[in-house]
Amino acid sequence: MGKGYYISKHLATAAMVLAAIALVTIFALSVVYNREKSKNTAKFSNATTSPVFPTPKTSNEPWDKYRLPDTLSPQYYNVTLWPHLSVTAPAIKTSWFQTETQYLVIQLEGKPKPGKDYWLYTEFTGELADDLEGFYRSEYMEDGEKKKAFLCFDEPGMKAVFHITLIHDLETTALSNSQEIKNVIIDGTAITRTIFRPTKRMSTYLIAFVVSDFTHINAKDKKGVRIWARKRAIEDGQGDYALNITQPILEFFEKYYNTSYPLSKSDQIALPDFNSGAMENWGLVTYRETALLYDPRTSANGNKQRIVTVVSHELAHMWFGNLVTVKWWNDLWLNEGFASYVEYLGADYAEPTWNTVRTSLRGFFTNVPGGLERSKTPGVKLPYSVHEIMNCWILQMGFPVVTIDTRTGNVSQKHFLLEPEAVVDRKSEFNNEWCVPIKWMKKGQVQDQLWLLQKSAIHKPMKVSKNEWVLANLHVSGYFRVNYDLVNWERLLSQLESNHQVIPVVNRAQILDDTFNLARWENITLALRTTKYLLHEQEYIPWEAALRNLNYFFQLFDHSEVYDAMQAYLKKQVKPLFEYFGTISSNWTTVPSVISFVDNCISCPISNLEISNLYHQFFKMLYCTIRVVIHPNLRSTVYCDAIAAGGAEEWNFGWQMFQKATVAAEAVKLRSALACTKVPWLLNRYLEYTMNPEKIRKQDATSTIGYIASNIIGQPLAWDFVRANWDYFFQLYGTGSFTFSRLISDVTNRFCTPFELSQLKRFQKDNAETRFGSGSLCCEIRVIQILLQNVLLKDTTAL
Numbered sequence: 149m150g151k152g153y154y155i156s157k158h159l160a161t162a163a164m165v166l167a168a169i170a171l172v173t174i175f176a177l178s179v180v181y182n183r184e185k186s187k188n189t190a191k192f193s194n195a196t197t198s199p200v201f202p203t204p205k206t207s208n209e210p211w212d213k214y215r216l217p218d219t220l221s222p223q224y225y226n227v228t229l230w231p232h233l234s235v236t237a238p239a240i241k242t243s244w245f246q247t248e249t250q251y252l253v254i255q256l257e258g259k260p261k262p263g264k265d266y267w268l269y270t271e272f273t274g275e276l277a278d279d280l281e282g283f284y285r286s287e288y289m290e291d292g293e294k295k296k297a298f299l300c301f302d303e304p305g306m307k308a309v310f311h312i313t314l315i316h317d318l319e320t321t322a323l324s325n326s327q328e329i330k331n332v333i334i335d336g337t338a339i340t341r342t343i344f345r346p347t348k349r350m351s352t353y354l355i356a357f358v359v360s361d362f363t364h365i366n367a368k369d370k371k372g373v374r375i376w377a378r379k380r381a382i383e384d385g386q387g388d389y390a391l392n393i394t395q396p397i398l399e400f401f402e403k404y405y406n407t408s409y410p411l412s413k414s415d416q417i418a419l420p421d422f423n424s425g426a427m428e429n430w431g432l433v434t435y436r437e438t439a440l441l442y443d444p445r446t447s448a449n450g451n452k453q454r455i456v457t458v459v460s461h462e463l464a465h466m467w468f469g470n471l472v473t474v475k476w477w478n479d480l481w482l483n484e485g486f487a488s489y490v491e492y493l494g495a496d497y498a499e500p501t502w503n504t505v506r507t508s509l510r511g512f513f514t515n516v517p518g519g520l521e522r523s524k525t526p527g528v529k530l531p532y533s534v535h536e537i538m539n540c541w542i543l544q545m546g547f548p549v550v551t552i553d554t555r556t557g558n559v560s561q562k563h564f565l566l567e568p569e570a571v572v573d574r575k576s577e578f579n580n581e582w583c584v585p586i587k588w589m590k591k592g593q594v595q596d597q598l599w600l601l602q603k604s605a606i607h608k609p610m611k612v613s614k615n616e617w618v619l620a621n622l623h624v625s626g627y628f629r630v631n632y633d634l635v636n637w638e639r640l641l642s643q644l645e646s647n648h649q650v651i652p653v654v655n656r657a658q659i660l661d662d663t664f665n666l667a668r669w670e671n672i673t674l675a676l677r678t679t680k681y682l683l684h685e686q687e688y689i690p691w692e693a694a695l696r697n698l699n700y701f702f703q704l705f706d707h708s709e710v711y712d713a714m715q716a717y718l719k720k721q722v723k724p725l726f727e728y729f730g731t732i733s734s735n736w737t738t739v740p741s742v743i744s745f746v747d748n749c750i751s752c753p754i755s756n757l758e759i760s761n762l763y764h765q766f767f768k769m770l771y772c773t774i775r776v777v778i779h780p781n782l783r784s785t786v787y788c789d790a791i792a793a794g795g796a797e798e799w800n801f802g803w804q805m806f807q808k809a810t811v812a813a814e815a816v817k818l819r820s821a822l823a824c825t826k827v828p829w830l831l832n833r834y835l836e837y838t839m840n841p842e843k844i845r846k847q848d849a850t851s852t853i854g855y856i857a858s859n860i861i862g863q864p865l866a867w868d869f870v871r872a873n874w875d876y877f878f879q880l881y882g883t884g885s886f887t888f889s890r891l892i893s894d895v896t897n898r899f900c901t902p903f904e905l906s907q908l909k910r911f912q913k914d915n916a917e918t919r920f921g922s923g924s925l926c927c928e929i930r931v932i933q934i935l936l937q938n939v940l941l942k943d944t945t946a947l
């Protein structure tokens with residue numbers, strides 16, 4: 149059993165030391181200039197009485213604005229020292245905490261002089277709660293809710309050096325962003341003081357502290373890579389995989405960025421309680437256990453794939469995001485977008501045999517600025533400068549759908565919207581037109597690239613004669629969707645059915661994905677017909693696209709009479725594929741080289757495959773002996789099927805296995821499988837468990853409700869449960885939790901009737917916008933989606 153104290157960035161963080169000791173924080177401030185000070189002269193006649201706080205919306209005071217004034221810039225932070233206030237500094241007149249904007253406002257008697265350095269000493273005592281926010285405690289069997297505050301200039305662009313010291317129990321280890329240099333036992337008291345090297349100049353949101361009884365393994369290399377986790381997990385070798393890949397990925401990014409890794413060490417730590425999947429704190433990356441720990445005996449291929457992509461993503465941030473940082477949060481998309489792109493490159497370097505990763509990305513290479521620069525090779529002409537081309541993509545919202553009419557050769561573009569009737573309020577300076585590079589082929593022959601630079605244009609070569617077809621966005625190298633006239637669609641469909649390999653694999657996935665996304669407002673029949681050729685498809689990417697899109701339909705129709713027909717159809721389509729993998733995996737005893745394919749294949753919503761008998765056999769054996777090893781790739785399905793087929797006895801057995809699970813990935817499989825039961829009272833009891841952190845960890849509560857809601861019997865129960873306990877969930881997760889916004893969409897996923905829609909709208913009305921937090925946008929979106937589904941349902945004859 150592990151215990152630990154973590155601090156993670158997200159909102160803010162600066163300096164904090166722990167335990168029962170009061171804290172002292174010192175900031176060094178430099179007064180850059182005093183432009184704003186005249187506006188801020190004290191308005192308080194008496195320093196001893198509380199000031200009257202202005203209303204945030206109308207006030208012009210700096211502490212009511214979310215952006216920090218630029219009159220001060222932080223230089224460095226020190227922690228755990230005694231106050232030492234300069235006599236020449238103006239005295240503090242009054243101070244208060246402005247809750248709305250989270251400012252500590254300190255008003256001075258006089259004015260600080262421009263260009264001078266001042267030191268500000270503050271003391272504060274924070275409580276370590278288990279609320280997964282800021283500096284929090286993660287322990288078994290604990291409870292208590294209190295928010296804490298941290299004092300710092302919390303804007304990404306306001307970088308400073310941090311001198312950090314942590315005081316902690318003897319048997320624990322302290323970690324922070326920089327290397328620990330001194331670890332002294334304080335005389336007379338049984339506590340340790342760990343001092344860290346001054347950090348590089350860095351943003352406050354990337355600061356992290358961890359005090360734990362964890363242990364680690366390390367690589368013998370210059371990068372100082374260490375993998376930290378619970379003792380048991382490390383002893384079981386669950387950190388080995390992460391250790392093997394971390395250093396190669398760091399080396400890859402050094403070459404890719406042509407810049408050395410900026411720090412002297414790189415700690416990766418797996419936390420049993422963590423709100424997001426991982427966080428890129430500079431030098432001390434924090435992960436959920438499932439994103440870092442891998443046990444080859446119990447974890448599936450998909451778990452391994454997730455680890456390598458998450459580790460690669462976070463390490464990419466060590467440069468892009470941490471070394472080079474956005475000035476303000478409105479450019480965060482750039483940070484995340486870029487890391488999400490290069491994570492595949494790092495993962496591909498670490499696991500070169502997983503060619504699925506490489507295949508899925510190949511197309512993107514030509515679509516980034518670097519790709520455009522490279523394309524300046526002789527023979528390729530750009531219509532505008534790279535700067536101008538990129539501006540039309542990054543300075544306006546969304547992306548286009550390009551429609552090609554092969555009868556006339558007309559090519560046109562418009563803003564792609566899932567709901568075409570939606571009104572776009574925001575004006576675009578580019579008039580919702582993009583500079584679209586269109587790579588394309590005609591009946592299997594690659595053609596010259598075309599640039600679509602206006603709303604529509606005639607491109608003669610795209611006018612085809614009989615039997616010819618056009619396929620645009622070859623290898624999906626552009627960021628847009630494609631639609632065609634029906635005749636061309638028909639020809640593409642017949643090409644897929646007669647010889648699908650003429651069409652590149654990524655484009656087969658694209659055809660499925662585009663038709664399904666266009667189908668939401670155009671042609672459902674066409675979309676469903678694209679799945680017919682899957683009988684012959686053995687590649688991962690098209691199947692992934694098909695299953696992801698079909699899942700939406702399954703959820704929509706699994707309570708209607710067409711469900712049976714859909715299942716029968718998909719069972720027929722997937723059968724050859726299943727047999728193929730059965731053969732190449734020697735009847736499921738070895739792992740096929742195409743990573744995670746099997747995971748995806750069998751976790752699709754088909755419960756009537758012949759092999760489900762095999763699953764039950766497996767589970768029976770497992771039940772009797774507990775020693776029979778089920779292949780990790782099959783476990784999710786086996787567990788779910790067995791619990792769905794069984795009653796309370798099977799459920800309780802599954803629950804015991806969940807509680808005993810020492811590998812996080814295994815625990816997730818069981819937690820998800822427990823939601824498969826068809827017994828309502830078991831589902832209701834399971835829902836209740838999500839409010840008890842001793843049973844379901846707080847980080848897992850909302851996703852557990854999501855699992856229950858994805859079960860057709862559990863869905864109405866989950867909806868009632870969430871509404872009845874909304875205050876509890878909102879208080880706990882409403883602000884700052886990434887998973888919370890999914891809660892509403894999870895519990896209303898099957899909603900499609902006008903009655904259900906009115907229920908959702910009622911719920912939305914009953915809880916004023918302020919009480920939705922990060923769920924409010926999601927609620928709006930669900931209302932729109934349900935309206936759309938109403939339209940779709942009327943069209944079920946398409947099946």
Ligand SMILES: [Zn+2]
Binds near residue numbers: 428461465483484487
């Ligand atoms: Zn990221």
